[in-house]
Amino acid sequence: MATSTGRGLVSHDTQKRLQRIAVYLTALLISVFTIVPVYVMVVIAIQSPATTFAGGRVNLLPTEPSLRNFLVLLGSTDTVRYFVNSLVVTLGSTVLSTTIAVAAGYGLTRFDFTGKSLAARAVLFSYMFSPIVLAIPLYVVFSTLGLLNSHFALTLALTAISAPFCIWLMWQYFQTVPIALEESAWVRGASRWRTVRDVVLPVARPGYISAAIFAFAVAWNDFTMARVVMSRDEMYTITVGASLFLDRVNIGWGETMAVSLLISIPPFLIALFLQRYLLQGFSVGGLE
């Protein structure tokens, strides 16, 4: 085994062992940092408040789980309706954003035309506008068109926020799809359209799934746009609806954590079943 050059105060084996310890320690610390908030949320959600706060402490060991918080949520609040609103606009903007991203990404990669670099730059620069900045004129525009409080308007607004990054993602991704694939289809007499449909899209699947996941996360998570576009209670998304909980006299931490748990279920399912695509998306989006 080669000895280390230069300063060798400590033997190689000890060095390796220390490194191993440091590695596991880092992993442990970060795991704890990540898990603790989630654990707290789950525990508070499944205990009745009386159990959580019994005796003037905060009891975080779930000895008496109960569904009380969820029942209160379903009974005294419009959680279900908020949830449905969120699902509608999230699915809508995910589909819209991904479609636009695939089309634009492909076009940016394969075609050349005047103004293309301008278009590409515009995509990146639109990313630099804070959603709140876009929200103000969008509010006035939607208001003028009578589109406030519509699922349609919110879907558009959410797509506006997620589309730039999705386009960029697909653009990067399509660059890893060699033109040779398409050319070999053309050689066999396929039209451009069919080539795209039957050759390119399947290959691009990991790419557009990760773009879709990103769009989903942005939309599901959104608070700013929903807050601006929606003012009628029955149109609120789950994020806006839940944000009003903290102010209500009859809603406490138990119900708040319960609704947080409900809101977390779709992302959790995605993380569990689609993580492969997410990772692929990150690996492409972050590279040159």
Next chain:
Amino acid sequence: MIDGNHSRGDDGRTTRGSSRRTFLAAVGSAAAVTTAGCLGGGGGASNDPIRYLSDRGDSKDVMDEIIAEFEEETDHTVEMIYTAKGTSSDAEMQKMVAAGNPPDLLFDTSTDAYRLQRDGVLAPVTAAVQDNDLPDPVTVDGESYFAAAMVEPLMGWYRNDVYSEMPASWSEWVDAADEVSANGSMEGYVVQSGQTNNADTQMTQYLWQNDVEVYGGPSDGIEVRLDDGDNRQAAVETFEWVQSMAEHSPNGSGWAWGDAIGALQQENAAAIASVGGLPVLTIQANRPDLVENLSPMPFPAPSGAGQDKWWSYMEGHLVRNDGQNTEGAQAFVDFFTSSSRFFDFVLSAPLFQFPPTRAQLDAPEVAENEVIQQHPDVMALVRDNWDAFTSVLATGDDGAPNIVAADAYSEQLFGQAADQLLVGGLTPDETVDWLADQLRGLQ
């Protein structure tokens, strides 16, 4: 970098270009037609829905029933817009105003009503006020602009198992709190400071307890009298007392209503200043066993002083004059205020919201409310001190509206003064000067 771009055809370009131009032209005209269709229509007819902005999420069910009745009896429809409490509902209103479609009807405080009236954007609700004998804090040239729906007086709460006898004067409070803090892990009291409503109301009330005349003069000539003569002395004494009490308090800088209640709930403190029965409503859910050990109290007062001025929020309906359906909104206010469901609305948060007139306070609906029956001590306190209830608005001479006080409250200047004292390190003297300065700066 892998560049997927491949050869471009010179020959293709012209052909492509003209096809593209035609295509885009077609798309463009289609878009224009659609947009034109969207923009058409929509002018103000007097049967536009009445848009009602409210932050009373807790009363939604009752509100829906009242609206249903109203819509049956009249031709109007009501569109509810719920928003978060406090400043956010103001922001919501501003947002709507800024986009050119203000709400018709608002549920807000008398203070905001006064301010909006001065801005000239309110329509009168005189009928509702006169017919129901409501208090009339915002009245100009015989017209009333605010229809009160509820009052929310401040209230203190203490642990009756810790303080077997409620301390009767400021000095007794200091001693008693000291004892409690020294004895265990629980602090004797909670002093809040900072830019929160809790801190601001608390500090103002303490000044009132010591008979400090912060302002004087008529509505259009308000003077700041905080640092004049006797007032100055009394104000300094107040800040000195607050400083001593803070030594037996958790660090309350930046604490809002919920934080003080949390301290009581977690047994971190034995007495707090809050609003109405809010602590009980919260603690009932989390620590049902603790509720019997809680008793309401007036804010501490120096020995010999009575409860002359007791801070009380007043909230109710205002009608804007620039909405789509002003008349409908006014009709709604009339309907609501005379409705038999009125008590249901007020009592949707019992012990915290009370009816606006003494007569209504004694009404059977109030007496029959379960929660209220469980806390007779709260009702006794409210009845006994009813005449002392004052809103922050009515602090000009003889209760004249005081816009300076309203503005000071919206910036929580008194709470900030407490912060300057307790966290900023100013002496009580300097704090009085600081506060007077700030108040004059508003004028």
Next chain:
Amino acid sequence: MSTALKSRLAAAGSALRERDVDGTTLLLAACFVPMLAFFVVVWVIPIVYALGMSLFASPVRSPEFVGLGNYAELLGNGAFWGFLWNSVVYAVATTGLSLVIGLGLALVINQRIRGGDALRTLMIFPYLLPTLVVIFMWKFILDPNIGILNQFLVDAGLIDKPIAFFSTLEFAMPAVVVTSVWKFASFAFFILLARLQAIDPDLYERARVEGATTWQAFRDITFPHLRGAILIILLVRGIWMFNKFDIIYLSTRGGPLQQTTTLPIRVYQLAFSEVNFGMATALAGVMFFLLAGVAVVYFRAFAPETEVA
């Protein structure tokens, strides 16, 4: 590729172009018209409208053209620089910490430790959780009365009395930063991990044979490979955090005493609390030009190969 094949492909390509020119055009249109239409309606119009609004004082009630007056008033007001400072502090702290944590964890997971896969799955979660949920969690943890952090600090004797982190002047910004880092560190983590896993392990093998220390291996092999990704993360996350509105608004509303008021919060306040859409959009314009300027400089200075053209 053989010359014969190449020429066959070239022939097929030009044949395609001649034969299917309209198909290509249609495809081109289908690719770009949605994107174009979308961008025009949802981005260009509002932004032009906003910039237009910024040239007026109180644009909705009684518009009065003031040209660059709003901008002058903004930049002249001392408070602006304070808000800018807050924005910079927030963006830098959050991005920096996220990078450090993300990098650390990526390096760790790359070592193929036990439980590495589970940890990797775990790290997706914070990123996907809505901001609101994250804030609820951290508000609970940092609460002065029921928060476990305060409980821990007091029990350990580190502090005397509980601290209301989100409402205390010194701790409000750190609290907001910690909450943000919790959510966004995983972004850096995944990008860096992907990049790390693409590095040829033979490189490390050779380095080990030649006697390089871990540090030298990192400096000479790992870091150059990560450089591009790190720069991208810094730029993208930096911009995003500079523009972030919802985390700060939902946790502190910009308080206490404007300690956590960043420029986006200020835009909201100007627009909806002070009802001055002219100033609000002017501030938004200032933010945009700042970021655009930074991005341009960044590209030129650090990463010409990622130029978008």
